[in-house]
Structures are given as structure tokens and as C-alpha cells.
Amino acid sequence: MRSLRLTLCTATLALAAFVPPAQAADGGSVSVTPSTPAAGADLTLRVTGCAGRTATAASAAFVADARLTGAGGSLAGETRVRSSAEPGPYDVRITCADLEVKGRITVAAAKGGTAPASPAAPVDAGGGWTATHLSSMAPQATGPGTGQAVTGLVLTGAAALAVVLRRSRRSRGTG
Secondary structure (H helix, E strand, O other): OHHHHHHHHHHHHHHHHHOOOOOOOOOOEEEEEOOOOEOOOEEEEEEEOOOOOEEEEEOOOEOOOEEEEEEOOEEEEEEEEOOOOOOEEEEEEEEOOOOEEEEEEEEEOOHHHOOOOOOOOOOOOOOHHHHHHHHHOOOOOOOOOHHHHHHHHHHHHHHHHHHHHHHHHHHHOOO
């Protein structure tokens, strides 16, 4: 009887270890500033109810996932709406340490009928004339030339002579 009780307790503990804890999907709230951003606009996200210090907000409308930081259950971060985002509603999923909060943003139509342009690739900033000019020059040997080598040898010889003279004076007792 005792082994049956031990087996049941062990099975219960093992089952409890592998079942994920329940998470409240509506335990927090999300706010977006501006409330209806246009395509290409920057926006600020705020979420409440997260116990951790960081969270990640993801949406198909964003250029990149937003990293939210803060403390005391309130986190905030910034991101940008894709310039190619079509007007309409988009889901936002914020993943915190202890829960997942879902929200929704509505992308407004851009004024003038076209979305503002945003860079799609890095700018070619190659250095201008200096880079072109220096790359066409013939390579030169770097390092000391003949003049520097002769000067170094003369200074080394003078130092060696000073050491010899100093030792000879000490050995005679005159120094």
C-alpha cells in the first residue's frame, strides 16, 4: 500500500513539472501612441501587467520587433510602422516573462495617397575622393629608412660607450 501511494505522488509531481502554468492572456493592457499611426511613422508602445523588466512586441506592421523595458509592471518601447504597410488593423503580440498580452493597432492611410519613403538598404558612404585617390596610389614600403637606421645605431653605440665608461670609473673607485 505504501509503494502505491509513493508511485501516485511521484506521478503527480512529474505531471505537474511538465504542464505549463496557466497564463492570463488578458492580464495586461497595451496602448499605442499615436493611436492610429500612418505607414512609415514611429510609434511608442506601452504595456502594463508584466512582472519582468523586458518584453518583446511583434506585429506584421512593424519594421522590426520592439524591445520594451521598464519596471513596476509598466514597460515601454519604440518601433516604426513599415512604409509599405497597407491601411487597416494589425495584431500586436507582446511577450513578457510571465504572460502574453495581445493588442491591435490600426494603420491609417498616408496623407497624399503615398506612404513616406524609408530606406530599404544601407547608404553607400564610401569615403569620397580620399578613398578613391588613396586606393589608386602605388603601395609604399613602411618602416624606418636609412637615415633612421643610422641614427639608431649611433645612439646605441653612444649608450654602450657611456655604460663602459661608467663601469670603468666605478671599478677604479673614481665615480
